[in-house]
Amino acid sequence: MRGQDLRRSEIHPRPFVMGILNVTPDSFSDGGRYTDADAAVEHAFRMIDEGAEIIDIGAESTRPGFTPGPAEEEIARLIPVIERLRQSSDVIISADTMKTETARAAISAGADIINDVNALRWPGMLDLLSESDVPAVVMHMTGSPADTHSQMVEGPVIDAVRDFLNERIAAAEDCGISRDMLIIDPGIGFGKTMWQNGELIRNLDLIGIGLPMLVGVSRKRVLATMYPGTDMDEATVRASIMAAEKGADILR
Template sequence: MGVLNVTPDSFSDGGQWIDQDAAVRRALEMLKNGADVIDIGGESTRPGADPVPEAEELRRVIPVIKALRDETAARISVDTFKPAVARAAIEAGADIWNDVMALRYEGAVETAAELGVPVILMHMSGTPQDMQKNPQYDDVVSEVCDFLTERADIAMAAGVSADSIWLDPGIGFGKSLDHNLALMHDLDEVIGLGYPVLFGASRKRFIAAIDEGAAELERLGGSLAAALRAAQAGAAMVRVHDVRMTVQALKVQAAIRKGRS
């Protein structure tokens, strides 16, 4: 899954793809480089990000989704927690709803059932505005697993089909460095819940916490290490900024595992 943020303030690529033509070119480049899905978001969920009005989020994402759909049949995901934005995005040509709130926003679970598209449920403790203010868990792995199981059960009770549900442990969303490392170490427990897992750790701050001083654009090595760990554990998809290098790393890992080309 290639990340396409059409925002002015996302943590890594904010402001780069606001222009519609530039956004579409970037999406097509990622597809050429091996992305299977393009994830388009119009509201930053970085720590401390300001909320974006629904109308502004629609203005940012819908034209890009429509323009990209005119260029390719590849799968498009909309990264939003607002039901109205998800509905408009699907109508514009998106295929997947990627929800950092795991359908907790008012009307979201009902909308997901009506839309009938794959939906990704992510764990986030708190909101982007406060999630990194001293996050606390007794056992982060079990608590994240319990939360995701509960949200999947709620979605299915509302009419979302089980085979439409994906899970995301939410690396970097309301978690300290140790919390993130524990989730990556025990990622097989999340995968063992029985749903396909999306894993996103690309360019995140925990990398700089391990490699002190690494700027946002100096986190490729850490991003690749995390993506390889996710693939090793059995994640179904990784969400990344650096598609070409991630595809290469995954190909090499797979070839090594087979022991032949």
């Protein structure tokens, strides 16, 4: 599979739906609920029944401000879930990780996509992906996950996101990764003010890089600013519709 296969087309005119499966003890939305592999796979099938075409499995919280832990812990939580889901479903499986060791284990277990909030900057990640027939999501984030709230975007947010993503795409291509294996993510909620997040969602079509775009707005804090007084689930739907209208190919 290539990243380009997840672009909207005449055959698949609407955005692909990515269901979020956190097998972490501390995720901001559902941390601790699906740390058991059987419970996690059961939840994945519920999301598939509800229309999810991609299941994004994360075994380490990637909320802004988190500090990455040992890869061994992440692998121990992630791999049993990928293996069990792969054995029982042909759904597209995305592994949400920034660590090379975890990504390698996830690919071996059957993951179809590596979803990297760190934009392929972990040592060895570019080399791993250049040797693997697996597409990757490259997300915009100023600084590192641990300090993203103190490393805010400076200047026009659309230009900053575009420049960063083009730089990371060039780095990937320099390592032999084909451009059509990449998916971009503007990084809503990472290293941006509430105003910048809203501006980004409203102007996704101006990024203009020409690669499939994943947008994650589900229950993000910016929604309370964009839709004051609105229930968080309804606000998520409204923001997702806006993102789709602005060209999102995958909605997370």
